[in-house]
Amino acid sequence: MPPPGLARRGQLQYRVPGSNITVFLDTISVFMEDIIVLYEKVIVLGDINIHLGTGAPSERLWLSWLEEHCLEQFVNVPTHTAGNILDHVAATSSLTAVDSAWSAFLFVIEKALDQVIPKRTKWFTSHNCPYFDDELKFQKRQKRKCERAFRKTKSSDSLLSFTLATDEYYRLLLVKKGEYISSTISSTCKKLKSKALASLLGENHRCLPKTHGSAKELANCFNSFFLAKVKKLVESIPTSDFPTYFLSPTSQLDSFMTISSETLLHYVNQVSNSSCPKEPMPRFKTASLHFCDSLLSLINMTVRSARFPEILKIGFVVPLIKKPSLDPENLNNYRPVTNLLFLSKVLELVLFEQLKTYLEVNSFYGKFQSAYCRRHSTETALTRISNDLLGYLDSGFSPLYVGLDLSAAFDSIDHHLLLRVLEMRLGVRSDALKMLES
Incomplete structure (x- = not known):
C-alpha cells in the first residue's frame, strides 16, 4: 500500500547509449530499494538501450538485476529492426507483491550488512569440561595476570613468576583431569565401562553417521x-x-x-x-x-x-x-x-x-x-x-x-x-x- 495521500509515484531515468551498465544499475537501485518496499505494484518500462536476445554482458546484468528485485520482463517479441528486444516492460513478478517486497528487502539488507558489518569467522575455546572447577579457574587467572605483567615490564622476575604460574596451572590441570577419569571409570559398572571409556576418549562426539558417501x-x-x-x-x-x-x-x-x-x-x-x-x-x-x-x-x-x-x-x-x-x-x-x-x-x-x-x-x-x-x-x-x-x-x-x-x-x-x-x-x-x- 502506498503512503497515505500518495497514490502513485513516477521516476524518470535515462541511460546514455554506451555508458557503463553497472553504474546505471547502481544508480536506479538507490531509489528502487525504497520503492519496492513501500509500493505493492512496481513497473519499470522504456528504452534503456539494452538489447535482449544477444547474450551480451549488459543483457545478463540487466536480467540479473530484474531477478534480484523480483521483477519480470513481459516483452518477449522483437521490437528492434535487428531482431532484438529493445523495449522493456518489467513489473512485479507472478509472486505476490508482499513476496516481492520481502525478497528485495532481504537482498538489500544482506548487501548493506556485508559492507557495514561483514561476516567474520572467529574461533574460540570452550572450557565446558566437568573437571574445570573454581580452583583451576583461579590458577588460570593467576597465569594470565603474570603473563600481562611480564609483557609490560619484560623483567627477569616477572618472567620467573609467569613460568612458575604456567607450570602450576598445567600441573593442576593434569591432576584434575586424572582424578575425573579415575572416578568416572571406577564408579561405572562393568557393562558400561566401554561406553564410559569411549566417551572420555571423545569417540561418542560423532553426531552424524559416516556410512554415506557425500553430504x-x-x-x-x-x-x-x-x-x-x-x-x-x-x-x-x-x-x-x-x-x-x-x-x-x-x-x-x-x-x-x-x-x-x-x-x-x-x-x-x-x-x-x-x-x-x-x-x-x-x-x-x-x-x-x-x-x-x-x-x-x-x-x-x-x-x-x-x-x-x-x-x-x-x-x-x-x-x-x-x-x-x-x-x-x-x-x-x-x-x-x-x-x-x-x-x-x-x-x-x-x-x-x-x-x-x-x-x-x-x-x-x-x-x-x-x-x-x-x-x-x-x-x-x-x-x-x-x-x-x-x-x-x-x-x-x-x-x-x-x-x-x-x-x-x-x-x-x-x-x-x-x-x-x-x-x-x-x-x-x-x-x-x-x-x-x-
Missing part, C-alpha cells in the same frame, strides 16, 4: 527418513471430523493489527539469535534502528495482506542425536531441529502476541493447560498433579495417574481440523484465519 546423500537420506516417519505416524492416526458440540464463540478475531516501530524493535530484541546460516540476520539486530522503517512497512503490509510470505517459510533443518550414548548410524536416534529465518520469527511473534492476547482476554485457554500459558510451566503442572493426587488420597480414594508421551506430536497435527477449531470454537475468522492458514 548431499546424507541430507537426502535424513530428509526421506523424517518424511516417511511423519507420514507413517499420521496414517496410523484415525481421522476425525470437527465435533459439533462446540458452542459458537462470543468473540471474534477478524484481522491482525498493524504495529508501531517501538513494538517492532521490542520484538526484534526479544527474538533469539538462532537463524539460517545463509541469512543476513541476526546481524540485523546490531543495525536494526537503521532498517526499522522499511521493516515496519513490510510487516504491516504483510499483516494487511493476510498472507504469510513464501520466502519466510524457509528453514535450516539440523539432525541432532537424542543421547550421546546412542548409535549414530541409526537414524531413529535423531530428532530434526529447524532453524527458521530471523525475520520469520519476528513476524511470527507479531501474530502470536496478538493471538495470545485475544485467547487470554476471552478465556479460551483450557483450565488445566500449562503449556504456552503465561506464569505456567512444567513445575506448575507437576504441582497441580501432586496436589490433586494427595487430595484424593486424603479423601480415601485410590487415584490413577496416566502419562502420555506423543511421538512427533506437532508433526501429527491435523491442520484442517486445527483451522476448524480456530474458526468455529475460538472465533478466528476472515483475514486472521487466512493468515494462519497460509
